[in-house]
Amino acid sequence: MRNPLLQMQNWFGMQGLFVRDSVVLVGQVLHALPAVIKWPVRRTLLKQLYFTGIQSAGPIAVMGFLAGLIMVMQVSNLVGRNELLTLQVLIWTVVRELGPLLTAIVIVGRSSSAIASELAAMQVNGEIKDLKRMGISPVAYLVVPRMLAMTITSLVLTFFFQVVAIGTGMIVTAWNIDVSLAGEVGHFFGMISYLEIFAAMLKSVCFGMLMSVVPCYYGLTVRHSMNEIPVAASRAVMRSLMTVFACDGLITILLF
């Protein structure tokens, strides 16, 4: 039987390597960022924006609608016909937390596993080496567009989710307790602070970077076996979610 202390040491060592390698990868992506002016990189960026952004808009809209509806129904049950408190709870939950977090969960579910398995398959098939033989940097051609696309998409879709969720919440509140929708919109803009908007934007940008770096890392660390592809995809999803939640907690502690 192996020594549990050694096992723990090995586990911490692996986590340390993961963090260090991910930070190095982010550094290399920032260094390779100018490559985005090259047409093949831009083409990959556009494809990723389409797959991650446009194709996720539908599920995000549905989730935003349902989240807004459920939130307002529950808050109304709790606080009664209190329009201002309902709005305040909507801002606290949707703008500060649920918007960035639920958007990230949808993107992780749709795109992180896809990125990890696509890159892992390329690695196994020797296509990453083929790129290097053509003098093309895999970081510039594969990782840069994915990270940019995920970050932009996360920011835009978070805003979209918040608009749909809060809009739904306002409409349901206006219909439920018979107040004017325009008045509610006015109250909303009076209540929301710049710090809350900044926190939501910061979270969505950080989540976008994490959700792309982690699957790229797992996809590219695959060796030569097909069996490693599903393992990489599964690890990418789990680790992306964990890092997103950890980052959310950190930003919340720092800002609020």
Added chain:
Amino acid sequence: MSALFRFVDVRCKEPDRAYTFTLHAGEIRLLQLASGAEKNAMIDSAIGVTLCAEGDIENVQGERRHKKVAVTDPLGERRYHNEPLPTIWQPVHTSRPGRVAWVAADGGLISNLRIWENVTLPLWYHARREVVETEQSVTHSLGVLGLEQDEFGEFMVAQPDSIESWQRKLAGLLRALLQMSPVLVVDGALFDDVKARLASCWISALESYAAEGRAVLVMTDKATTLPWKQIE
């Protein structure tokens, strides 16, 4: 004739075999290597993906591509799960990417790109080219490489997995020819299992390519009937 590519006492995989030769503009030479592993290592060294175990490789205008230095990762000696680092962290040693083009035995295509995207990938990555100009070059080269004109359109929009082996090889050759690099490194296995008519077209295309002031180095690991002079 100006020298384009120079190997000086280069050793890869086989410590007993060292290669010293110079490729001049207009030349096509055949380099027969001891094994598939040595061939792959030599191709990687010639292109600049890895460093050769020993020796110097210089390319265009005397620019040095390799020195007798140890292979070091930019991050130092790193290991992951007691394995070497993933290749993505290893540096590309090309001081001028795109100066040495490469043709893989199987075409070396990227599976999630269509043939047109594959063919233009290194060309548009390393340089800005007009679409019209590229289309004209592609059309001309496809004819030279022996593809029927009525197949051009369908071929260009196909996915690599949906075409035949010789078509993937043709796409890989086309991709390298379009780059118009001063030096072209070809895996000799490209000509394996290819119809004689096509092989003849491809040989002519490579000879025309070299005749325009470039050099072609064909590497093989077995006896071949290819018509070029072998490097001793």
